[in-house]
Amino acid sequence: MSTKTELLALLKENLGTPVSGQQAADRLGVSRNAVWKAVSHLKEEGYPIESRTKAGYCLTALPDILSQEEVERGVTADIDVVVEDVVTSTNDLVKEAEWTGRPVVVIANRQTGGRGRLGRKFESPGGTGVYISFGMKPEFSIAHSPFVTMAAAVAVCRAIRKVVGIDVDIKWVNDLYYNRKKVCGILTEAQTNIENGVIDKLILGIGINCFPGSFPEDIAHKAGSLADHAGAFSRSALAAEIINEVCSIMDDVESRTFLEEYRRRCFILGEQIFVHPLSSSSEIPARALSIEDDGGLLVEYLDGENAGLRKVLRTGEISIRLYDQENIPRR
Ligand code: ATP
Ligand code: BTN
DSSP states (O other): OOHHHHHHHHHHHTTTSOBOHHHHHHHHTSOHHHHHHHHHHHHHTTOOEEEETTTEEEEOOOOOOOOHHHHHHHOOSSOEEEEEEEESOHHHHHHHSOOOSSOEEEEEEEESSOBOGGGOBOOOOTTTEEEEEEEEOOSSOGGGTHHHHHHHHHHHHHHHHHHTOOOOEEETTTEEEETTEEEEEEEEEEEEETTTTEEEEEEEEEEEEOSOOOOOHHHHTTBOOSSSSTTSSOHHHHHHHHHHHHHHHGGGTTTTTTHHHHHHHBTTTTSEEEEEETTSSOOEEEEEEEEOTTSOEEEEEOSGGGTTOEEEEOTTTEEEEEHHHHTSOOO
8 A cells, every 4th residue: 555545544544633744654654754745645636634833734624536546445356447637538548548458447537528429428527426438358249239338337336336325227228317317327439340340449438427516507407416415425436336346247248147137227117208219300209118138128109100119229229318308498
């Protein structure tokens, strides 16, 4: 463990009470200068540490800071972890990074160019969310890739259950909702060898609204968060658990053993929804019935000439809107 990590643990033990430089140096077995350097680094990372004359260093509050050390401490999977403050898009960073073949995960506190499906913008404010992208070379073939997003959705639900203590719901295919608001989006991209259908690099991006953030008006009615105040849980701990769960569930992509849990968590089944074909501006009222073994969504159309018609929808062709959200007036 680094001096900085050990010092942070010591200051946390003494939250609100100063620890002298000498005490810290003795406890950590380092020089007072090394303690001073570690304090400077922690301050740069955003920890509120006061240097009080004759008393020592005092951590005055526990902010929720995404930290490389804290994430690494919680990760049990064999993967390289990089934590950044601000990036354009963690998916782009992973995509462009030189590829050693070892799995890698990039985590950011804020994104300036966060992307969703179909090139849509994913709002990624700092301090309130966590933005995570994996770069992996999976063993399975491209035919299994549609299940990566579904597996990741289940993995993130499990991690949230463990760290935050709540159950979130899945909106087919790539979104997680809490209290009927979107709290997470997942974007899977792949670089494949078209000659042999082998995936050279799989990029799996996950964006989560942890605490209330500042969102533009057009999505304010549909974007929610996992907790109602900053610091309610540790974003680093959540990121670490997501890494563990995602790495573990990737072994199940071929067997699809997570599909039952995916179905159980998918809250739109049985509900009325609107289907928006990407090829037109129409919206078709339908009832979501089930998730097929191949990952498609079986719906029954409710109105007009298609009433009663059943169809299996594929994610690349359509967008789904919730019935109640569609009826919220947009100013
Ligand atoms: P569907 O996948 O059925 O098309 P969707 O409307 O959620 O559903 P996605 O492509 O999954 O579409 O997600 C992108 C959309 O998510 C954006 O168009 C925007 O409406 C919304 N969005 C963007 N940033 C956030 C955020 N941080 N939290 C919640 N929602 C967001
Ligand atoms: C969606 O809602 O359509 C998917 C959103 C995916 C957002 C995540 S945040 C981490 C990674 N980086 C990105 O630019 N996008 C994904």
